[in-house]
Amino acid sequence: MIEIELDGLKVGIAEGSTVMHAAEKAGTFIPHFCYHKKLSISANCRMCLVDIEKMPKPMPACATPATQGMIVHTKTDKAIKAQQSVMEFLLINHPLDCPICDQGGECQLQDIAVGYGASASRYEEEKRVVPVKDVGPLISMQEMTRCIHCTRCVRFGQEIAGVMELGMSQRGEHSQIETFLDHTIDSELSGNMIDICPVGALTSKPFRYSARTWELSRRKSVSPHDSTGANLIVQVKNNRVMRVVPFENEAVNECWITDRDRFSYEALNGEDRLTTPMIKQGGQWKSVDWQTALEYVANGLKQISAEYGASSLGALVSPHATLEELHLSVKLMNGLGSSNIDHRMRQAEFSVTEGVRYLGTSIAALSELQSVLVIGSNLRKEHPLFAQRIRQSARKGCVVTAIASGRDDWAMPVAHRVEAPAAQWVQALASVAAAVAAEKGVAAPVAATPNDASVAIAQALLAGERKAILLGNGAAHHAQASSLLALAQWLADQTGASFGYLTEAANTVGAQLVGAEPGAGGLHAGHMLGGALKALVLLNTEPEFDSAPGAKAVEALGKAQMVVSLNPFKANMALCDVMLPVSPFTETSGTFVNAEGRAQSFHAVVQPLGETRPAWKVLRVLANMLAVPGFDFNSSDDILQSIPGLTSGERLQVSLDRLSNRTAAAIKLDASADAPAVAGIYQLDGIVRRAPALQLTADARAAESQEVAA
Secondary structure: OEEEEEOOEEEEEOOOOEHHHHHHHHOOOOOOOOOOOOOOOOOOOOOOEEEEOOOOOOEEOOOOEOOOOOEEEOOOHHHHHHHHHHHHHHHHOOOOOHHHOOOOOOOHHHHHHHHHOOOOOOOOOOOOOOOOEEOOOOEEEOOHHHOOOOOHHHHHHHHHHOOOOEEEEOOHHHOEEEEHHHOOOOOOOOOHHHHHOOOOOOEEOOOOOOOOHHHOEEEEEEOOOOOOOOEEEEEEEOOEEEEEEEOOEOOOOEOOOOHHHHHHHHHHHOOOEOOOOEEEEOOEEEEOOHHHHHHHHHHHHHHHHHHHOHHHEEEEEOOOOOHHHHHHHHHHHHHOOOOOEEOOOOOOOOOOOOOEOOOOOOOHHHHHOOEEEEEOOOHHHHOHHHHHHHHHHHHOOOEEEEEEOOOOOOOOOOOEEEEOOHHHHHHHHHHHHHHHHHHHOOOOOOOOOOOHHHHHHHHHHHOOOOEEEEEOHHHHOOOOHHHHHHHHHHHHHHHOOEEEEOOOOOOHHHHHHOOOOOOOOOOOHHHHHOOOOOEEEEEOOOHHHHOOOOHHHHHHHOOOOEEEEEEOEOOOOOOOOEEEEEOOHHHOOEEEEOOOOEEEEEOOOOOOOOOOEOHHHHHHHHHHHOOOOOOOOOOHHHHHHHOOOOOOOOEOOOOEOOOOOOHHHHOOOOOOOOOOOOOOOOOOOHHHHOOOOHHHOHHHHHHHHHHHHO
16 A cells, blocks of 8 residues: 545555546546546546646646655646646537537536636637448447547447447547448447447437436336346436436446347337237237236136146246246245246256256456356357456456357457357366366266367366356256256366356346246146146246247147236237236336346336236236235235345345256266257347347347348
8 A cells, every 4th residue: 555645635545556546535536538447548638637746747647656655736726727728629629519419418528618618719710520420220429520539438349348349540630439441339238338438429329319318317227138137227207218327336237238238228118018908809909907807817717727727727937027026926826726837938958956056156256257167158148247247357367268059259368169069068068077087186077088178178277266167048048957067066166166157037046046946746848838738827928039949839838728928018919818018127116136146126217108017916916816815915025025035135145056966967968959049139038129229230130130041
């Protein structure tokens, strides 16, 4: 630690810190544009000039290392005049369009100009004009004339997203930020460039000119998509979601969110929303009131149960549903005498689990790894924020290794990669285990022959202290998932690494915690999707897109006597008999448990659309109609309190699924396994699939082309 004097205050900071870091710690504001705490230092805006004793001229606070005994002044005439001069230069070419600028009200340049800008400009020449650029459906670069060349967007692409999609071309007043060869911006984290732009140069294309920032109410929420559990600020106007931006949480998402977190809100206001209960009569859909719809469902379930037995009833529930909704679904099925409930619709293996399949470590720990092995995952597209964390580790020297089907671009250096069809993943991982066994002089869990790649991966896992073995969506949905888990566990035990699943959805861990899996004698998702039941309840899921069988499931489920769909959208119309409009995450309260086991509760940010109702209320009323006891809940918080062992806002004490004492027996080297069912980045759930801007991205178009080709 060293100590400096800042505006008369003694500030102790770590050696190697800058004056800006000291100012942040002391709570002293120094105006700046190019500096960002998560990006490297460029020192090109010069707005943070400060007066440092014994230095002949003002120095940039962001790039000046703090030294023992340094005396810094931020409010002297020397410092303020330097800052005012920089502001005058920045405004020379900046268009005076604040009254119509869509960044007005949240523009750093506008805010700082109030304190450091002059009332008039001495510049009388013509201002420069930068040509309009089209870089895709998410980011607007219509007013790049506003750009002050802070290069935050460039550095974000290089350092956080891992892809340098923007750069600065030319020199002097001709300098401009642009893509290379008129390419589009295709990063899955690209929307963060909008947040870090200090002026109105980069803006949200879907949100553009739809509302003024001061008209918006800001409400906290949690992402319902992947398993990060990113914290969000949902901005609302006239009971309508207008924009989604990140809420900073260093332990979860830092200050970033993915594009599907940011832009999927468009679906919430789309034409595909279901706003009234509907019943299919004579092949035609008719809108009815809630009482009629629920009585129809209750009577139908009673009749089918009486005729075929309770075992003919079942429920397929989405891992994107809230913890409270999943818990009541389990209680309802059990109360009716059925054990047929499952959330694992994309899985091919349905073995009995011990404990919970979760990350096995904290999300924050992914940023400090020294070695990591990722199995069966397109890490960058399936878990963009986890990939970003591991990318930061790689920048610090982490050895990243992988076993996967193809050479997907993770936008980070992958030191060793085994490319093999999904059917050969177990064999590939067994080779790594054999290499570790040879290095340590112990017996391998299963007979296998190491090769050069497996030896390199084994050596990387044996080196260092902070390491992890991570199983991706492909490994979780694999026909030999238990074999992959057993080998990962053995490797973790032998190398001292943590092991676990990246987990697919917002509440995959929560679904396991509340037991949204078949009980004794119950049918798993594979059986139910094959048409084994007479009556089925679908909670926030669409078997055509959310299951391994896909279109085959629609055909099989269409033969059931009753299929009830609880969904915010007009979904499952080809196979269901009743559609009940339930609230998406913005219109209900609930809890998601993310990959690391952190329970995060949230509240509704807008009123339900039309006749939409929260799913937990629909399940409660339906249970009362069916005379199922134990459904006397008045709020989602009451439901949460009834679930043992859960505390919102904290990492839960969950036990990892381990195959102890039967590891070797659990491993099967079967080379006939089919490729696992894995959702594309913008096909993960019903909300994302219906977001217009996201479906126009390069990733969505590429996925559509692959489906057509298949």
